[in-house]
Amino acid sequence: MGETEGFRGPQVCAIVGITYRQLDYWARTGLVRPSLAEARGSGTQRRYSYRDLVELKVIKQLLDGGLSLQAARKAVQCLRSDVGAPLSSAALVLAGNKSVVAHTGEEVIDLLRGRQGVLNVVAMGGIVDEVDGAIAELAKARARRDNTPTLAAQVSG
Amino acid sequence: MGETEGFRGPQVCAIVGITYRQLDYWARTGLVRPSLAEARGSGTQRRYSYRDLVELKVIKQLLDGGLSLQAARKAVQCLRSDVGAPLSSAALVLAGNKSVVAHTGEEVIDLLRGRQGVLNVVAMGGIVDEVDGAIAELAKARARRDNTPTLAAQVSG
DNA sequence: TACGTTCATCACCGGGGTGTAGTTACGTGT
DNA sequence: ACACGTAACTACACCCCGGTGATGAACGTA
Numbered sequence: 420m421g422e423t424e425g426f427r428g429p430q431v432c433a434i435v436g437i438t439y440r441q442l443d444y445w446a447r448t449g450l451v452r453p454s455l456a457e458a459r460g461s462g463t464q465r466r467y468s469y470r471d472l473v474e475l476k477v478i479k480q481l482l483d484g485g486l487s488l489q490a491a492r493k494a495v496q497c498l499r500s501d502v503g504a505p506l507s508s509a510a511l512v513l514a515g516n517k518s519v520v521a522h523t524g525e526e527v528i529d530l531l532r533g534r535q536g537v538l539n540v541v542a543m544g545g546i547v548d549e550v551d552g553a554i555a556e557l558a559k560a561r562a563r564r565d566n567t568p569t570l571a572a573q574v575s576g
Numbered sequence: 577m578g579e580t581e582g583f584r585g586p587q588v589c590a591i592v593g594i595t596y597r598q599l600d601y602w603a604r605t606g607l608v609r610p611s612l613a614e615a616r617g618s619g620t621q622r623r624y625s626y627r628d629l630v631e632l633k634v635i636k637q638l639l640d641g642g643l644s645l646q647a648a649r650k651a652v653q654c655l656r657s658d659v660g661a662p663l664s665s666a667a668l669v670l671a672g673n674k675s676v677v678a679h680t681g682e683e684v685i686d687l688l689r690g691r692q693g694v695l696n697v698v699a700m701g702g703i704v705d706e707v708d709g710a711i712a713e714l715a716k717a718r719a720r721r722d723n724t725p726t727l728a729a730q731v732s733g
Numbered sequence: 734t735a736c737g738t739t740c741a742t743c744a745c746c747g748g749g750g751t752g753t754a755g756t757t758a759c760g761t762g763t
Numbered sequence: 764a765c766a767c768g769t770a771a772c773t774a775c776a777c778c779c780c781g782g783t784g785a786t787g788a789a790c791g792t793a
Contacts, residue, residue: 458773464770
């Protein structure tokens with residue numbers, strides 16, 4: 420049945436805004452693998468958890484922000500090691516090879532002061548929002564197709 | 577004679593901390609080209625200005641900070657367009673595809689607030705300092721070799 | 734004229750993908 | 764219960780970027 424336990428590859432791509440090949444590549448190279456179900460051969464399905472989605476979106480944002488995938492790998496590691504934090508209100512800060520999750524704005528500003536070199540800052544709140552939004556959008560679209568196929572016929576006709 | 581008008585390739589590498597091949601590649605691909613004298617065939621010399629050195633160092637820092645060369649290219653463009661600013665006290669801020677040179681700490685903090693996505697911040701002051709330091713170091717080393725070869729002989733003997 | 738710098742060129746490598754053509758498993762209709 | 768169509772994953776060949784190493788060619792200078 421259509422019991423959506425987690426998210427499948429193509430859905431994930433739509434939600435986080437990457438290509439399927441990218442998602443595939445990242446899974447193959449171990450950057451983010453589907454934590455609910457790994458693919459076990461052709462025809463099987465990867466199942467990504469919500470947390471996976473957030474990680475993926477973070478990576479996507481980092482790439483858009485000009486960071487290399489190398490850097491993104493480290494960032495993700497950091498994000499994982501910061502267990503059980505209230506993500507939405509935090510900021511991920513990368514300072515050279517050290518990365519930290521700052522939970523208050525003050526922390527970030529402290530890092531800025533006196534720091535030399537490059538600082539990369541990403542606000543988690545916005546990311547979580549975007550992911551949630553995309554999921555909602557997707558659910559709506561699916562509901563439209565599942566419940567009212569006649570409507571679709573009307574529209575197209 | 578050894579009249580050092582500007583800086584030659586190998587010196588530049590020593591000062592900014594990159595490999596010669598990198599410098600060469602960057603010059604060939606137009607990222608930073610020697611503004612005092614372009615190479616005109618094998619055996620000629622590239623001559624880099626002080627400003628070039630600073631640009632190169634910025635790029636180096638950005639790379640160390642995890643940014644892609646793509647992003648660094650844009651950053652440099654921005655840095656160039658911000659003419660005649662007192663570099664040492666400024667900060668270069670990259671926000672997605674827009675980049676700005678912020679001349680006060682307040683500006684940076686403003687950018688942080690309410691901004692979603694990734695923000696890359698690099699303090700120019702530290703960079704200028706590092707470049708100056710490296711140049712001084714180089715000059716000292718050269719003076720040692722030029723003025724007191726006997727001393728060098730003593731040390732090595 | 735011989736030599737040592739310095740630069741140019743070429744072939745090549747690894748990372749990060751992409752496009753296309755298979756190969757399955759799932760879900761479904763019968 | 765079974766065949767079938769299709770969605771999803773895999774494998775392979777290929778591309779571009781950012782370099783690197785080796786080699787060769789031009790200077791200036793002794």
